[in-house]
Every structure is written in C-alpha cells, then in structure tokens.
Amino acid sequence: MHGEGTPDPLDPSAVTSHPGPDAGDTPGARSALEPSGAGDALAATGVTVREAGDGDEVAGVRPRWVALPESAEEIAAVLRACAAHDLAAVATGGRTKLHWAAPPERCDVLVDLGRMNRVLEHTPGDLVVRVQAGVTAEALASALAAENQELALDVPVPGTTVGGLLATGIAGPRGFRHGTARDLLIGITVVLADGTIARSGGKVVKNVAGYDLGKLFTGSYGTLGIIADATFRLRPLPAARAWVTASVGRPVTETATPYAYEGQTLDTTSTDVAAALRAMVPAITESPLEPSAVEVDWPDVDGPCWVAVLVEGSAAAERAKALSALMGGTAEVSEQPPPWWGRLPEPDDTLLELRVGASSLLHLLPALRDAAHASGAHPVIRGSLAAGILHIGLRGTPGEVAGFVGLVRDDAEGTYDGRVVVLCAPVEAARRLDRWGRVGALPLMRRVKERFDPGRRLSPGRFVGGI
C-alpha cells in the first residue's frame, strides 16, 4: 500500500499539509507567499486565469485558480509563475478523468487546455496530423474524416481530448491491431515544470533521432510536464467495416447448433462462459482473417457474455462471414457495432483495468467470477480478449470492492504476471485500495520524476508510488 495515506481530500484542512498559497488556514504557512502574490504573478502572465469553482476539483481536491492557456508559450508562462511561487499544477482537457488516479498532494492551479483546440497541421498525403492537446477526439475525428482518414485510436470516454488520451494512455478495442496511443504518436511538444518547451520526434512516421519522449509522456498522468501538442500517424478510413456478434453461455434460440473448430465441438448451450471463450477466441485470433478487435461484454458473471469481432477492409463482409462460422449459431454480422462497443462499463465510478497476456486472460476469467462470489462485489466486465485488457466496473461496498481487487490481483499478478490498476474509485473505497498494484521499475521511475519535476509541482502524488 502506498499513496492512499494521503489526507482525506474532502477534508479542507488536509489538503494544506504541504503549505501552498492558500495555506492561510494553516498555522505556520509561509507568509512570503501570500495568495495575492501568487495570484498577481499568474495574472501577470497575461493568460486568462479565474478563481476555481465547483467542477474544478481534481479527485476531490479543489484548486485555487484555473488557468486557460492558448499556446505552449502560455502554458510555459503559467508554469514559470507556478515555479516562482511554488504552486502545484494539474493539467486537464475534457475533464472526463479528473476523478481518476490518486488525489494530488496539493493543487493550486488547474491548467485547463480547453482553449488549445486547434488542428495545427494536417497533410492528407503524408497521413500525419499535428493537433493541440485540447482538441477533443470527436473533433479530430470529424476533421480527419473530411479527408477520408482517421486516427486509429478508440476513445472509451466521450469528450476526451488528445492530451487526456495521451496522459492516461487508455486503450480501446482496435489497440489489438493498430496499437495504442504510444504506437501512433510520432511527435510531441511538452512544457516542463520550469517552463521549458521541448519537442521530441517530429512529423514523419519513421524517425529514430533522439529519445522518444512521447512514449515517456504517454500514460504519465501529467506528472512529468504538460502536453501542448501531439503529432500522430493516420490511416485511410477502411473501405468497409463489419462486426460479428455472438452470445456465449446461453442459447439465443433453442435450435442453436453446436459448432466445431479443429476437432473441438463446442456447445453454445454451455453455461461455462469461460470454457467456451477459451475455445472460441483462439480460433478467431489465429485465423488468417485478421480481425481488428475481439471484444467481450460480460455484464453479470453469472450470466452469458457477448463477443463482438471487428474486421476492416474492402473484403470486410466476406471475412466477417467466414468469422461468423467460428462463432457459433448465435453469430450475426452487422455493419454497426453493438451499443456497448468501445465504451467503458457502467458503473464507472469504480473502475479497474486488468492487463494480462491474451492467452492467460482466458484462463483468468473463472477467477473473476470466483472473486465476485467471494467478495460480494458485482463486476461488469468489458474489454479486449485479443489484447488482454479488460475494464471492470464494480458495484459494492468499499469492503467488497477491496476484497474483489485483492482476490483478482492475487490471481492475475501471482499466477499470470498480469496487472490490476484501480483507475478510479470513490474516496471511501480508495482508502482501502492499493491503486497501482505491482510496479516493476519504481526506483527508476522516481528518478525520472526527480529529474523532470524536482520541485514536485506537477500533479504531485497522482501517480504510481506517490509520484
């Protein structure tokens, strides 16, 4: 356990444990840094700054100010003012995941990148786009669609900005085929805690000049610097898409027929969902039909689940038909995804991410059901069977949630070298949870943080090991 020993974020006196500019309530606060001094310094940057209000909380911690920079230079000006007055800053875009990760140890300024919403450069012939961090994924998608192109990243939370997508590194269904944010990012501009503006990569797909800071910043939860803009490789929109959806574990019709794959006969009337998936999923992923994604939706571990497979390309319909033969009597081909496709499970106030090798995942599924029964928690499971990433929404008391996480983690980490991360949880539950679980190279990560943000001013405490 670590990190969750941070003060109760709902207790206003607790957030001032590190004397910040609003430390006036706390005896012993540094008198030299009165709020007005820091506020004046922020105002002097010329960047739009307002007092924080409802809706500006970061995992329950309310900042004092909200800054709205419009360029990398303006972010730098804000961070220089923060450096001069030792203010802690947290970056946000669409505010869809401000409640994710641990509460910051302190938070004075919320750097809202909502005004950095321009597509800076899109050369269709190069299949490359450079965008400011505050552009929403939807806005980017529509700009690219106009040129018949796309960024092949799924966005599980509507309203997510490019910066938020990168900072959290959250992946969706097509990560299996096209890679995740780290794989599609080819260049990045970041602003460090001291106001330094730095770039790495570029706008060509193939480039090995210098360190790839984009990878380092992807999934770093704002703890190393603020992402100002990003450059991605694109791809042409596929000529066609088709989804094959099948239910597993309960027949849709009484006439559902058993199906065979490489000598194994599988019965769709089986209630052993996990056993059925262990047979079906490898048949799909090992087929030469090259699915782009293989997703599961399992809303109740005592009931059936649904599997949906995406194929993309000019021969999508033909390949989908061939795939449906591997997916049993309930398989149906559609040009539309099922409604749950690519969305995080509900409820989403307690959300886990399980990562494990795809073949191990199929063996781990019974453990999820067992953990639910043993803990009393109710998991809603959704995610990629092919890539080995599941998102689990949990209903239950804090004790039930903690019990479920502990049991799943024992199996996932202990037996299959997997990882379970608590993406978000209500305060009461979070108190009893180790959010990050096993982190391999924590001492090295701490050293990276110390070099990039020695004053611990950027999202302090939000990340692994209290980084």
Next chain:
Amino acid sequence: MSVLERLTARLTAVLPPDAVVTDPVRLRTYECDGLTVHRATPGVVVLPETTEQVAAVVRLCREHGVPFVARGSGTGLSGGALPRADGVLVVTSRMRRIVEIDIPGRRAVVEPGVTNLAITEAVRDQGYYYAPDPSSQQICSIGGNVAENSGGAHCLKYGFTVNHVLAAEIVTPDGDVVELSAGDPGYDLLGAFVGSEGTLGIATKITVRLSRAPEAVTTLLAAFTGIEAGGRAVSAIIAAGVVPAAIEMMDALAIEAAEAAVRCGYPAGAGAVLVVELDGPRAEVEHQFAAVERICRDSGAFEIRTAASAEERAAIWKGRKSAFAAVGRISPAYIVQDGVVPRTALPRVLAGIDRLQEEYGIRVANVFHAGDGNLHPLVLFDDAVPGERERAEIVSGRILDLCVEHGGSITGEHGVGVDKARYMPRMFTEDDLGTMQLLRCAFDPEGLANPGKVFPTPRLCGEAPGVRTGVHPLVEAGLAEQF
C-alpha cells in the same frame, strides 16, 4: 597500474576464463561496427554469458568510473557500437539462447545476442514470425535492434522494433537488473529505452511479440521511365487507402548497380522501379492488388511483373536487397545516407539531391522506402580523385539538411550514434536536447553508458536534482555543459 588494468583484473575474477579479451590483435577486430569510417580499439572486451555477468561488469565499470559500450553483432550503420579506447566493450554474442516460445501467448523471450531471423525461424513452422526485418536480419542481433529501434522494409505496415517488444530485462548503468514491461503501470520506460542506442543501459533479455503469418503475400514490380512517375504512383496508392506491407523505389543509377552486381533483370530502360508488397487475408490482398496494378498503369508504368510464389518474390526483391552492396560495382567507395522526409516532399527533395549532384560533381544513387519517405541515398566517390571524398561528405550532410528543411528527420532507422550526433542540433533545439538529457541523467547520472553517442555535447547531470552547489571543474574548464 592504470584504472583500466585494475578494472581488467577485477573483470577476470567475475567472468569465465576466456570471456575477457585483452590481446591487441583480437581487440582490433572490434574496432568498428558496420560504419567503418569511425574506428577505436576498445580498452578491453568482455563476452558475458549471463545477466548476472553483465551486471557485474557494469557495476565494476561504475566503481572504477570507466565507460562501457554494448555491442551485438556489430552491424549498425551509425557507429553506435563504436568502442572507447578508455572503456569496456560488452559484447553480447554469447547470450544467444531463445529462452521461451509461447505460441498461444504470441510471445518469445530471447537473449540479446539472438539474431533477428533466428526468432522467425524458430516459430515459422507454427505459422508465426517476428515482424521487424532490417536488411541485416540474418546476422543482426535483437539486442542491437532494441538499441537502435530497427525498422526494415515492412515497417510501413507493421511498425518498428518498439512496437514489437513487450518487455525487457535490462542492466541499468548502476548495475541493477530491472524488468521494464509495456503492461506495467507507471512510466513507459520500455518505450523510452528502445531506441536509446545503449545510453540507458544494456538489455539482457527481451520479450518480443510474435505475429501471425499472413494468409497471402503478393509482390509486384512496376517499371517507370522516371522517378517522378514512380512517386506519383506511391502517392496514389496511399491516397487510395491501401497500406502495403512495403513500397520500395530505386532510381536508374541504383538499378544499374543492381544489374551489374546480381543481374536482377529489371525491365530494360527503367528510370525507376517500384516494388510493392501486399499481405493479409487473401480476399483483402486480391482487392488491393487490383487497385495497385491499376494505379501503377495510370501513373505510367510501362511494365508490371507479379510474384505469387516465394521464388518469384525473391527474384523481385533480389535487386532491391542487393542495392547497397551493389553500388560497389559502379563506384570504388560510397556513403550510405539515411534520412526521412514527409512523403509529399519527396519530389522536392529528390530535385534538391539532383541539384547537389550537379553542384558538387558527385553521383547519388537513390534507394528508398518510398511508403514512409525514408531515403537511402548512396553518395558515390573515388578516393583516388583528390577532394572527392570531402565533396561526397558535404553532399551527404546537405542531403540531411534538405530532409530537416522539409520537416523530416536525420535518421529513419540507422540511428544517430557517433556519426550524426553533430547533426542533432539541426533538428532539435538546446531545450529539446536538454530535456532528452534529463532522461539520460535519471538512468545514467555518471554518463558511463555509451558516452559520446546521440548527443552532440557532453553534459554533466549534477549530483542531485534540485539544489546545486559550486561549479563543476569540467564546466569551469569549458569542457562540458552542466544540465
């Protein structure tokens, strides 16, 4: 007794008897990698067999303040494995076990000395392969691929080494053994490590992704009268939404060299040839092939050949794969350049290269991965002609300037190494490089891991982040910048 001698004595104590090389004749065999213009005889060479031995070597280097350089098969083309006369060369050639193959899990765990092709050979029968395929894949090592983030002809569709490495056990410059994994929470240190050219530590075990062999592969050769028409075809293929596994182009001079060397039999009179490879589900490949063939004809291809079998495919690739070495048939010496431009800038950059040829009286043969704008201009010269080598070097450098001016990169796959460190400031600002250096300092505050590579200016990291006291003597002497 020098520091190196003291260190060598200690190395002998922790390594097997024949794993420490000090014989000057044997040391000289390690004096360069695939880029032979840079040479240095290593102070001492070690040939460890295990992670523990690598860690012990690195700890001893640190204890003695001696730099170390890692080397796999030594096929690199940027001098990334150039040894240090005052340092230790850690050669991983004895670490070549395939530790584990997990077909259901689609992964293999290998030691760094395993060759790239050996992985594919180990899993081919089961219908899998390791996707990145640098042209040296028969001999280059996975450890070297990880250091350089190697690409290959097929990275247009399948990506680079970094997209296919799932985890790595590394020995840090402190001598600690650390596991970096793409699936772990926390910073993506694995992503930063791959391509760091040996400056962040030494990979001692690498977990790679195995890919399903495609159902169908079709290769097409299209001949054009000139490079412009070939370039139009490339743009049209991409615009049509086709992502081939590879699109390679050669110009007339490169074709002439290949013909002289391997009699590849490319269509007579071709001013440019395009090799396009499509792979994937059969139905998909058939659709795409029809589109590509039509586009090539519309763009002015005067001959199109198709290979369906492995033998026919090899015949088409023969000329392309031999191109670098083949240039030796038409020129006594040459420089292999590696630059990248946005694909749409290709015509302008090629015109620029033409102007440079005229201006300096130097011939340039062009071979490139046209799909991703990665140029490999071969700058030809004759050492017997006074001043020609110098002019060739100028042309080679100015080609990189052209790449940077057009928004490209000074290296697409060969790496920066020692060769291009001086070009880094053309692409990056002081602040960009300083920020990269922060990562270096986190891993290697003493600057002992492959110093002198990647970055143009040696820098010191400072004792501890934050408060700094006094001025470092090297800074005072103007020998280094402190960051």
